[in-house]
Amino acid sequence: MKHLTIGLLSAFALLHSCSAAAEKIALVGGRLIDGTASLPLKNSVVLINDGKVESVGQVDTLEVPEGYRVISTEGHDVLPGLWENHAHLQLTGHANYPHWQANYRDRFVSEIMPAALVQLLLAGVTSVRDLGAPLDDTIAMKQQLADGSLPGPHLYASGPFIQWQVDDWQSSYRWAVQSKAEAIKRIDQLADAGMDIVKLIDHDDMPRELVETIVQHAHKRNLKVVAHAHKPNEIRIGVEVGVDNFEHTGLTTAPGYPEDVLAALRERTATGIFDGLLFWTPTVEGLYTYEEAIKNHEYLDDSCWHRGLKDDTIADIQASLAAPGQLSYKQLVPLRQPTLKRKIEQLRETGVVMLVGTDVGIPMKFHCQTTWHEMAVWVDEMGFSPMETIRAATYWPAVMMGVEDQYGSITEGKVADIIAVRGDVLKYINLLQRVDFVMKEGVVYKENGRVNEVILPAQLRQ
Template structure:
């Protein structure tokens, strides 16, 4: 009776987003793919005490303590919680950014961002990096998640985009322009002191080089990594020149491949990983790769998983904006870009850069509830990446990139118990990740 009462109390706490009572758990019977390179553990047992993993073994080798709540994972693949390294909690798939900002910017902190965070968590994403949002709002949501007041993945946030200038008056709260090296340093100091985890650069080819250098140098002086867009060749060239740590996207317009000088510079940079640290790249390829298919079949828009936490009015507004997918301006150049993605992805993979799973989750049609598994599926079934490599790009390597791999990224003793379980053999059928059956975050079962 005591175990049953404890389980009910923890489930209730998870439902309302409050901290769970500490309990001992035993996940028993599934095939564990722990995020390392060792072979899967069949008939696995994972013991959890509070928020940490205490022991791992098999049903034959590791007894389950009498006071532990036993959770059967029979018939399931058990994995580390997924990470998505490029999300935007401030948007939820709407096709018109100007309208979304005008209508809902005041509702970001209390409605939209919490809704996005919960959708990600229910999809098995226990860690996420938000790369562009109003800083006060995203930092407040991060704090609320950390304190257990709302459900969501562990967040690592950039706050505002740092760039030459905002694109419109609507965007001044989350796009900060820089006018000089001194201004660039001051803005990085401001967000660093507020508590961001990473600095996001965009359109560096429109900035003056001393400004780029000032952003990167100030961020690195404060031990913050710098990520930058890689939509155009000079964004990559300048990012490499001034020490960017992680590039985002694979678009590069309709060019058939990356230019030879960029590949040479990439290979030179990755050859220096021993002294400079790894160079990371987050391709976010699935949103562009899948769009032509979405034009023909977009029944997923009528699903309800992406409604979680949003008001009926917001849901209706988003659906109306997606009534004609073929007219969405965001995707105007995709038909020319999509055929080039596989080649560019292969170039990046061969360059020595460490590729990370990230999705641009929240952009038009790319709902938080389904974005992450689609990127993993594309890597495996579209680009020929071994399943374990794709899984590690969504678990182990993100934790390394954010320098928290002592606590996250694999299912190993001593780490936080961020674990998902999926019915079936995920390593043979990675698209099963679209239906995550169990989610544990910091030892608390949230699904």
């Protein structure tokens, strides 16, 4: 199969950036893991035309038509683009949140959020849910992604958190809501601004009728509702009022979830097929591997997270992480870590549908690395199979967001968001740390492990 030289690749990328819709591509030879419940397809052929999957077949049965550029995927697993279901684009690993908000707030749109988006994309993440950022900044990112001036994943965003009380230093990305009228006003503001999600936290501090108003009005405006699950009452109330998706594993050092909480989850998941689905994003890896990271934090020196960031930003982040074992944010983690496996087991037993998400952006967690970290912990430590982990990062997030007719699998008519990895990801899931091929909407951003730098804005190149 033919491979482009670096010079030809750059020339193609320059042309491609101006006429992406005209490009016809055939991915030929790899094993296709399409995101559905189908068995992997050996010697696959995927035809892409005008940014969508035109046909799927095998080398012996589907001929590549004339005019298609052939990209060999021999020796690779071909998968749908990954979803990162719990990201913070305004954060990028710094250990001091008040310092970050005070010193980088005016850089979010120009530097921080674009860097996060392109790092995710080049790591194979073609869809992301950003759960908590200033509204104007999020609007700006959505506009830049839509007009093509900024490369990045499809962005599903919440804008600011909704909660009962907010500290002054957090007020740019968290909204205090304390009345029904204010709740309706804020939900309408989010919906009118093009947000996709309402993020609800500490809702056990709110009057019950206020929580109901938030969830009901969000659903009326076609917004999904995600909620923190740090406390038992957050879960109890969230289940009762119809929250769509819980975030985090929660309950600090408690050995497990109370039985009445588990019973409520089981009842909620038994109410139907898709109408009864309840989603859960456990964000478990950052907790589970923290003690290992203290022993070996060489990954913090990986320059992949420098892409798009200014030198002084990089130096400030590095200084904040100089002593990983002393981070105040993480001091309770060693006591929480032994409880995590049992909590994951309990959640799986209730029938909730798990989604891969990482809380990326929090201290020590970088957008270029974290999604595959989470997937590896699911498989290697938490008892998930590689296939269900892949589907939790591809198919099920699209179902949760109501876009499974366009995204989440490599099937005819879907948007061509596709990645490829050299080797067997069903045996070695951590191969996802080096995604060799990244395509979003038919545009190739990485091929043969090389980034198509020329189609990136200058400040996002390396």
